[in-house]
Amino acid sequence: MYWITKLKKIRLKDLNSLFKILAAYPLSYLLKLYKKDIWLISERPDDARDNGYYLFKYIRENYPNDNAYYAINKDSNDYNKVSKFGNTINFGSIRHFMYYFAANKNISSHIGSGEPGGQLCLNLEILGVIKNTKVFLQHGIIKDMLNFALYKNTNIDLFVCGAAPEYEYVAKEFGYPKNHVKYTGLCRFDGLHNVKVNNNQILIMPTWRHWLDGEVEEFEKSDYLQEYLKLLRDKDLNEYLKENELKIVFYPHDNIQKYIHLFGESTNNITIARKSEFDVQELLKESAILITDYSSVFFDFAYMNKPILHFHFDDSKYRQNHYKEGYFNYVRDGFGPVLYNSKDLIKEVKLRHKDNFRLSKTYSERIKNFFPLHDQRNCTRTYEEISSI
Template sequence: MNINKIIKKTKKSKYIQYCLKLLFYIVGKIPSRKNTIIFESFFGKQYSDNPKAIYEYIKKEYPDYKLYWSIDRNYYSNFKHQNLNYAFRFSFKWIFLMATSRYWVVNCRLPLWIPKPRDTIYIQTWHGTPLKKLGIDIEEVRMPGTDTVTYKKNFLYESNKWDYLISANSYSTEIFKRSFGFDNTVLESGYPRNDFLYTHNNKQNIEEIKSKLNLPKGKKVILYAPTWRDNDYYGKGKYKFSLKLDLNTLKKELGDEYIVLLRMHYLVAENFELNEFKGFVYELSTYNDINELYLISDVLITDYSSVFFDYANLQRPILFFTYDIEEYREELRGFYFDLEKQAPGPLLENNEQIRKYLKRISEGSYQLPSSFKVFYNKYCYLEDGGATKRVVTNLLDQKDNHS
């Protein structure tokens, strides 16, 4: 029986929701299985991010642990080739595993109705270094299906369940503790997912990834990875996105040398019509591991997405396509720092500027700005390929402290 279908009716019946919570509480009375861990990435939609890095390390270094993945059944295709133990989100098997596993390793918030059993240790890995304001720091929430007061209340209710929170740097730690109202243990370790950018950054791995994706050989790669806009949506959890990047001009001027990879935020619901750009533009928004896309890309174009914090580890050019920066900063989210002054690359307002900078990069006349080194030293200083080991050692090698 798919409990997800029941949950969709909970707005109509608080009784059903109560019964689900009661079931979870009852199963949660079973003593937790000490060596069992369940992982979830982006609401069960991906095998990716920090949970993936932690999972693969534990699987290799701690073979006695029983590891499971929480999967949204609509996205099973993203997992079917991974040889994983898994449970479909909201199935009875999933409820049993969530209620009895010793550890939860998750990178986004879980549904509010899920109670955390007393013996469970909840590791919230989160999924980015913050530029945009988060949690209770957001002055006015403009997302569908909620309001500012409710959003902040729910956020605090969820973050109160976290036992550990992973942070990439001291800057993130300070913001996370305040914006999430988090008073438990922060593991300031660097991001496990970024280890890959240090351990696999070589020609052989890059060529293997390109071959796996059937990308043309000999072409350089532009990765376009923008974020979403809170006030532009179809409905709760489904956001619109208008593609402002002039693909026609880029194809005409750079098509002989470059290809473009589109990587939309996981909340963006658009399906772009790209037939006329076949062989030049590749839509890879649902591709599991963005780290592989970072690795094969020669330049990143983004806006206010936290992807640039991760991509900076590769010390390659980053262009910021910030055509709506005033609206985004003043009316939607607000920023934690002055992007104009601290960005590790130029802020560009239109496609002509984008074209000119890509030309400079293509010709080899572009150099990383002086702001890049300052940025790298402030936000990437913990990243060295060993973050996953630091996190897992803190969690599992000190498990006696958790009993």
């Protein structure tokens, strides 16, 4: 049978959840007797910074009587931020398992991250033991072909999109039934209006690579590390920063944060940003210009009509070994120039600075066409779509 091919091996740490499952499953039936239409919302176990958090905040502020709950690790730095709204559940606790089994709607910004029992619970979903409506709020705008997000691999009931071309691409190419994919705008976009910009701050935020998820020794030898060290330590760049009182914040992807000590120490002009000390959305909102590679975070920056530079030093390798190009071509459709070496990148930074980090008309028009929905009703539309299921 087809579902057998989708099952994955159970790891030892997944088996630790077996006791909680056996205890929580029968209790979930009692829970459903007095709580109707439970919405269980989550992101990564330690996070409350993305679309899940913004949707939960919206619901608690506007529909406080709804049975919406947020699952997050009680030891997380973000726990107090979300717990002030109430209805907060400790991620992985027996209570989390109870609400997971009882929930009518399982809502997450990451595929496969909202299940308290890891692969064990995912397999129970595949086998049909656990049946609830699955809503994918997304972590970022999809622009490439992502096999893990295809309908045959997710069985998601509502797939939320943040942009018009993305919606058209996912609806056509990812195999979802009619009306399973909706263009509502991402919930976190509601927080990207009327922002105050620091014209002295440059944000560098690269994404990760599949081949860099191994030992530290391998990462130390990587072109990825060497290219960014070359950029951050460039004498000409550092002198320019000092002379013009500019600051760089270097914030690598979550999957690269474990190697962050290899990028060196912070200086007066360059901050090596650790995840525990900075909020991504706040960095995006306050920075004057973004330097990234292929990270979908640039869509958030573009949504605020601010300039972007793309540093594609490993373009062919990335396309061969990470994600294949989808509908979005950076040169044809992008919201900023593509640079392939640090020398040209630094030159472009200087040009943008001398132009007061203004966004050109060409890129402004592209952004306008990409985001026909540009308002503070993203949470409202998402809530209404989930409610209608």
